[in-house]
Amino acid sequence: SQQGEEDPQALSIQEGENATMNCSYKTSINNLQWYRQNSGRGLVHLILIRSNEREKHSGRLRVTLDTSKKSSSLLITASRAADTASYFCATDTLMNRDDKIIFGKGTRLHILP
Amino acid sequence: DVKVTQSSRYLVKRTGEKVFLECVQDMDHENMFWYRQDPGLGLRLIYFSYDVKMKEKGDIPEGYSVSREKKERFSLILESASTNQTSMYLCASYPIAGTFTLYGYTFGSGTRLTVV
Numbered sequence A: 001s002q003q004g005e006e007d008p009q010a011l012s013i014q015e016g017e018n019a020t021m022n023c024s025y026k027t028s029i030n031n032l033q034w035y036r037q038n039s040g041r042g043l044v045h046l047i048l049i050r051s052n053e054r055e056k057h058s059g060r061l062r063v064t065l066d067t068s069k070k071s072s073s074l075l076i077t078a079s080r081a082a083d084t085a086s087y088f089c090a091t092d093t094l095m096n097r098d099d100k101i102i103f104g105k106g107t108r109l110h111i112l113p
Numbered sequence B: 001d002v003k004v005t006q007s008s009r010y011l012v013k014r015t016g017e018k019v020f021l022e023c024v025q026d027m028d029h030e031n032m033f034w035y036r037q038d039p040g041l042g043l044r045l046i047y048f049s050y051d052v053k054m055k056e057k058g059d060i061p062e063g064y065s066v067s068r069e070k071k072e073r074f075s076l077i078l079e080s081a082s083t084n085q086t087s088m089y090l091c092a093s094y095p096i097a098g099t100f101t102l103y104g105y106t107f108g109s110g111t112r113l114t115v116v
Helices: none
Strands: A005-007 A010-014 A019-024 A031-037 A043-050 A055-058 A061-066 A071-076 A085-095 A098-103 A107-112 B004-006 B010-013 B019-021 B023-025 B031-038 B042-049 B064-070 B073-078 B087-094 B111-115
Touching (some): A019 A107, A031 A061, A043 A071, A071 A085, A098 B042, B004 B087, B019 B111, B023 B031, B031 B064, B073 B087
Parallel strands (some): A010 A107, B010 B111
Antiparallel strands (some): A031 A085, A061 A071, A085 A107, B004 B023, B031 B042, B087 B111
């Protein structure tokens, strides 16, 4: 069953604007991670937020986590053409000694010049 | 930086062929994973391995097998390729059990396999 669900599926914004993507999940998690995938390439780890954290920043990225609503958001400020990519959330649920990682289906972000 | 290298970016194979997809990581990671990625379905876990000669089935292992003879190399094998195995295949790794929280996955660049 799908754990992380990103919203929206696709997003187009003007360069310089902020982009916000959301992720909802169903079960308790240890942490939630966001990845970026450029077209035809592998995924790149962007940022991780633990279940006991509410907000985290890394450069132009801001991630929030609301465990009561089982949701997270990724904000990219002052977007650039190079931010055009697909963005995935991945939830990590530790089961015994194993990390159970489930990816969402992604948000396709397109930055317009 | 950790590097995960997948030997081929693009592959075209015929139905019924035995196909080997190779993945090598250079930072002594114990845990290695194979995913396939399809439009509308996202990433789905095929097989993973926590150590040399160990393997575990993921969510969609049918039609696949794996080999981990050396710590740095994790091979995905399509025993008899079929057209429904046309997909993007992604290899990923992280150091040891329980460290995913610290490091997340490091992914390879992917292999786009077309079976004709």
